[in-house]
Amino acid sequence: MPETSRRGLLFGTAAVSAGAFLTACTSNEPKEKTPAQDNRPAADDTAGKPVTIGFAGPQADHGWLNAINVQAKSRAEKYSEVTLETTEGSNDTAAQIGQVKTLINKKVDVLVVLPADGKALTQVGLEAMRAGIPVVNLDRVFASPQAYRCWVGGDNYGMGLNAGHYIGEQLKDKANAKVVELAGIDNLELTKQRSQGFADALKNYSNIKLVARQAADFTVESGQAKMAQLLQAQKQFDALWNHDDDQGVGALRAIEQAGRDEFIMVGGAGAKSAMDAIKAGNTVLKATVLYPPTMAASAIDLARALGQSKGVAGLAEMEIPTSVTLYSAVVSKDNIDQYLPTGFS
Numbered sequence: 001m002p003e004t005s006r007r008g009l010l011f012g013t014a015a016v017s018a019g020a021f022l023t024a025c026t027s028n029e030p031k032e033k034t035p036a037q038d039n040r041p042a043a044d045d046t047a048g049k050p051v052t053i054g055f056a057g058p059q060a061d062h063g064w065l066n067a068i069n070v071q072a073k074s075r076a077e078k079y080s081e082v083t084l085e086t087t088e089g090s091n092d093t094a095a096q097i098g099q100v101k102t103l104i105n106k107k108v109d110v111l112v113v114l115p116a117d118g119k120a121l122t123q124v125g126l127e128a129m130r131a132g133i134p135v136v137n138l139d140r141v142f143a144s145p146q147a148y149r150c151w152v153g154g155d156n157y158g159m160g161l162n163a164g165h166y167i168g169e170q171l172k173d174k175a176n177a178k179v180v181e182l183a184g185i186d187n188l189e190l191t192k193q194r195s196q197g198f199a200d201a202l203k204n205y206s207n208i209k210l211v212a213r214q215a216a217d218f219t220v221e222s223g224q225a226k227m228a229q230l231l232q233a234q235k236q237f238d239a240l241w242n243h244d245d246d247q248g249v250g251a252l253r254a255i256e257q258a259g260r261d262e263f264i265m266v267g268g269a270g271a272k273s274a275m276d277a278i279k280a281g282n283t284v285l286k287a288t289v290l291y292p293p294t295m296a297a298s299a300i301d302l303a304r305a306l307g308q309s310k311g312v313a314g315l316a317e318m319e320i321p322t323s324v325t326l327y328s329a330v331v332s333k334d335n336i337d338q339y340l341p342t343g344f345s
Contacts, residue, residue, distance in 0.1 A: 042313040043305035043320075045078075051110065051307030052083045053300060054103030056096060057138070058116035059089045062218065063246055064269055067293035067344030068114060068138075075297035082304055093120040100124045104131055110303040113148075114138035114296070122147045134306045136299045149306060151323045152299050154291040156193035158328040159243075163194075163266050163289045164201025166330045167239045168208060170264060170286075177208045178237040180230050182223065182251055184244055186215040194243050194268070211237060216247045223247030227254035239264050245271035245288055252283055260284075270331060272343030279336045287332040293344055295326055 053076065060066035069089070076084035085108055087099035096116050101124060103111060111128050115121035118140040125147030128135050137148035145151075171177040181198060184191040195213075202208050214230050216222040223242070230240075231254060240263055242248045248267045255265070267274045267288035274288040302320050305311065311318050331339045 054108035057114040071296035157197040160194040160197025220250040223250030227251035
């Protein structure tokens, strides 16, 4: 599952040449009408020099992870000069390390790695960087920033925060509102971050109380079982936040079987099944908070820019950023048509 502890957008510091520095500091020199940085190379859709990108991710045993693979491959196909070398993907850290080493030995120009375990894959990330192969670390962060040139991923804390604010706004005028939470796997840092963001958001609404919480396992079966327990224990509540749309499929089954509809439900991640339900408007599910797998497409864009020694179009710096955190948008009936094409199966 997606995991990261990083938030915010950090821009790399562009180097300033000695000549540019002297021009800026010498008063009797005429000012340049066009500063040097305005002529920087920026990544765009125009074909540049050939770039071979190695892509290594975990086994696609979850809808979100499969979408990661699809996004990476389809984005690479957009560029005629990009060759994508992919591995089979594995949840076994030793196997994934071996796959990354194979890509290093092939001397790819850039690596994009979504590690099954960020800490365990850190050493091979360092190995690639020392071999002169820049690494784009996707989502699950390596233990050392020296193991990657750029990190790009989602915002788990932001997911919880935005889910909490959405629910808070729906219930702000209801006295003694009750909320329940169907979390993910409790020993994962991402689950802790999502729960913390949710709790922090609810602090802004004095009329709302979190009355129950259950941790599931990001599967349909666990979602159904844990939701059934919540429904049995809580005879009435006003809102539910479910951390993951896959386990949400099971949660909705349990809700339907129990004949309950007095509350609203907010999901997480942005699965197509959730978006279809939101658009249909015939269940308690009214919104989902994105953890966009499009981050894999962005990683390919960044890797291409690295391989071509370019910056990012729209940013002034001559280098790509050090870190990019994607926004966790709330998708509801108001904007469902805009986001529906991004839903994953």
